[in-house]
Amino acid sequence: MQADWPLVSDLVLVGGGHAHALVARMWGMDPMPGVRVTIVNPDPVAPYTGMLPGHIAGHYPREALMIDLVRLARFAGARLILDRAVGIDREKRLVVLEGRGPIRFDVASVDVGIGSGLPELPGFAAHGVAAKPLGDYAQRWEAFVARRLVWPRVVVIGAGVGGVELALASMHRLHRDGARPQVTLIDRAPGVLPGVPSGTRARLMAELEAAEIAVLTGVEPVAVERDAVVLADGQRIGSDFTLSVAGARGQGWLAGTGLETVDGHLLVGPSLQTSDPAIFAAGDCAHLGHAPRPKAGVYAVRAAPVLAANLKAALAGGRMRAFHPQRDYLKLVSLGDRRALADRSGLRAGGGWLWRWKDRIDRRFMAMFEDYPAMPGPALPSAVPAALRRAAAERPLCAGCGAKVGPGALSSALAGIGAPGRADVLSGPGDDAAVLAVGGAVQVVTTDHLRAFTPDARAMARIAAVHALGDVWAMGAEPQAVLAQVILPRLGEAMQAEMLAEIMEAAGAVVREAGAELVGGHTTVGAELTLGFTVTGLARRVVAKGGARPGDALVLTKAIGTGVILAAEMGLARVPEMMLGEAWAVAMAAMARPVGPAAALLAPEAHAMTDVTGFGLAGHLLEMLEASGCSAELDLEVVPVLPGALELAEAGWESSLAAANRAAVDWRMEAPAGPRVALLADPQTGGGLLAAVPAERAGALVDALREMGEPAAVIGRVGPGPVALRVG
Incomplete structure (x- = not known):
């Protein structure tokens, strides 16, 4: 639908928080013609806060609590820019980014969350972990757990509800994995759980005592060391993992925007507009001036429909809606194991049934970002050729090198060109x-x-x-x-x-x-x-491609798999235990990496060389063999593959060009069936170099390539003719 109208306005969503994720989903269901939507976020995935304690406790794998922003952006028809916002130039209407040039906006919204780090605490930046942003915490926690320490020590700074939840979750996870942990919860306040009703506080204190979690209040941390937290009285608390949950901090760059703030958070009114009516804010980074509320994801979720409507109103000149948050909400506090405590307006309940209820609520939210509804495309007229109906039912044409004409059709077209007729043209078609x-x-x-x-x-x-x-x-x-x-x-x-x-x-x-x-x-x-x-x-x-000699080693400089990853991203693929967005981000970085340095290293010693692009590794290798009159053996297991490509191939995903690539090589290739072999026909965009080099030099060349950061490997050997490729 967007293709029918020129793009004339820019809507920029800064941050991938809950409110923006829901706005993007709503936009995909009902886009506004003429508007280019851009989502800016440093990572291709964004964590859902509600499932974080369950992940820390080991009940959920990491992918269960991550919203895949790449899939979401594809569904919304949005441009996703993986970068961090560091400023807003309001006069020029630009969002300033950390790693690339600024991007323009007509209307913008900010949902960048908050931080819980302690930058002023000596040693924290080097040895501490902030609970927010959540993505980094989850990743570093998994790395810590993987160390499998027998006597792991965890210190949680901040004894509010979040700190208690994560202390209980940490203790449960480490106990479950067979360790004998020591978890300490500290706070400068004189008591634990400030602002929490006395009954709820008593219940949570009993849970901490039962879990043997040490609680120190009225203490001041003055330094974080590699293996300890140092208190103002000189006491050192041993710590192998120091976590801060010590309060909500607005992101520092927001103060430099010139927008009105309250304690570092953007002040918004009922319409969720900031002091600049073209800029909105939602989630934890916003302060509801008309109805102040604590920082909680429930308010971001409830604000999303109002934000979505008002962004469209700002773009089209419509009437604004008002966001009126509820005064109180049901707080479901995880207790480490598969139990939860509920608290609302002084009413409390707890137990396993509450955790199961919370689990259903959380999974229902995440399900909105798993299977997206199929949006209808343009309807075909009643009278069309049957071939057109078949073509319309096929998987959409891929882009990049996946959109190339197949090798069979291209060979036929080039067959009539012949050898060059001019003396100064030294090579013809084929190289x-x-x-x-x-x-x-x-x-x-x-x-x-x-x-x-x-x-x-x-x-x-x-x-x-x-x-x-x-x-x-x-x-x-x-x-x-x-x-x-x-x-x-x-x-x-x-x-x-x-x-x-x-x-x-x-x-x-x-x-x-x-x-x-x-x-x-x-x-x-x-x-x-x-x-x-x-x-x-x-x-x-x-x-040239010709020149490979029997006995040469075949060196490949880059991993393969870009075609299947791009096809899967275009098709909104969802594969269990895999984050497509993270695989896509790695593939994008690989495609953008020049092979010039690798070429400078290989060219002086290569007998033959080509780049692996649209016809896939097998197709381009066979071109080299045909030009050289040789055969080759390929060691399938050592061919480098991009993360996620093998899983996608196993799930049946492939580029629209893959079938034509297979047809061009199958009759000259002896190979077993399977997803790794399927990737040999995967069209590569920005692919690596394939070089035939003297066998005695291959190891040193690969070592040098790896020092450059390339995942290079010796993937096979050249043999005598006739032309054939054996894969084992």
Whole structure:
């Protein structure tokens, strides 16, 4: 639906908190035409607070409490930018980011949560862990548990309800895993659980005593060391894991926005607007000036429908709704084991049935971000060819290298071109780039373009530039000059200028880093974002696909699997015990990593080299073997694979190009069935280099590549002809 209308307005959701997650889901159900939605969050997943104590206690795996923002953004039709907001330029209407250029907004909303760290406490930054943000805490807790200490010591700073919950959860988890833990709860206040009704406090104190958790109140921590917390009276409390739950702290950058704040939190009125009517706020980072409430996720969840309606009203000039939070809410406090305590308005109850009730509530919330409803597409007319109905039922066409024409059709099209007729054209179709004699120099020329698989034009431009440069690097040449070919989607004038600037800035950075110049190009407007680059390079020695020798080792520099990950992300895949968003983020980083340094290392010693792109590892290896008149044996188990790719292949996911890739290689490849073999036909975008090198040099080359940060491996050996590939 969005493709039918030009994008003219920008809505930016800063942070992936509960309110924003719900707003994005609502937007996916009912988008506003002409609006580009952007979600900014440093991580591809966001934790759900309600299940954190259960995770710490060991009742839930990490993936059970994480909202996959990548899948959510795809459902919402939103651009997801993995970065941290550090400011808002209200005059220019820009959100300032930590790791990349700012992004514009017409309307923005902030839901970045709070922190519970103690930056002023000496040693805490190096040796302590803050309970909020939750994602880092959950990750570091799992790493601590994995150490399997026999006598683990945990100190929790902050004896409010959250501190008590996490102390009980920590004790339960460590006991369950066979340790003999010591858990200490400390607070500078004279008593535990300030502000909690006396009956509830007595019950929770009894739980702490039964769990043998030491409680120290009226004490002041003055330092955190690697193995202890030091108190003002000189006492040292042994600690292998020091956790702060010591109060809600607004994120420091909010004060620099010029927006009105209360104790570091953005002040909002009934409409959830801040002192700037174009900027909204919700969740723990907001202070409800008209109805102050404690920081609790329930208020963020309840605010979400009002926030969603008011964001649309701000964009379209409609009437605002008012958010009136309830005065009290049912507090369900986990007790470590599978029991919970309920408290509301002085009424208390507890037991296993309450934990099961809480578990159902939490799972019902998370279910909203697991299986998204299928939104209807444009209906076909009643009278259409049967072939069109079959095509419409197929999985959508992939983007990136997954959108290439299949190798069979391409080979047929190129068959009639023939050998070059000019003496200064030194190579014809079939290699990674054309090789030209220019005066006394040898120049290579190549072109490539990608259909965008992310609406983040900056990220897409970097990947497309890296991908196009790969053909030059694969031939051992140094990039020289680059021309851009840009097809922009339909955009408003300001957004068009911004997107084009982002593309040229990101691509230009890659090109300059490669030692080349971005000298111009061509732009047009079309149905969707498509980016291409034509690249020239200079070579002292051209490394072609032909030249591999029997006995050579085959070195692969990057892990494979980008095609299946991109296809799964496009299809909103959900695989048990896997976070698709995290796999996608790793794949995006891998695609954006240039292979220039690896090429500089391999080219002087390689007998043959190519980059692994659209036809998959098997397809490009067979091209090398065919050009060299050789065979090869591939060791399947050592082929590096991106995290999540194997699980997705096992679940039946694949790129729309994979079937054509398999058809082109199956008749020349002897291989067992299985998901690892399926990945050999997976089209790669921004893939690695595949080089045939002398066997005696392979180990040293791989070691050097790994020192560069590449997951390189010797994946097989070249043998004598005829051309064939054996996979074992």
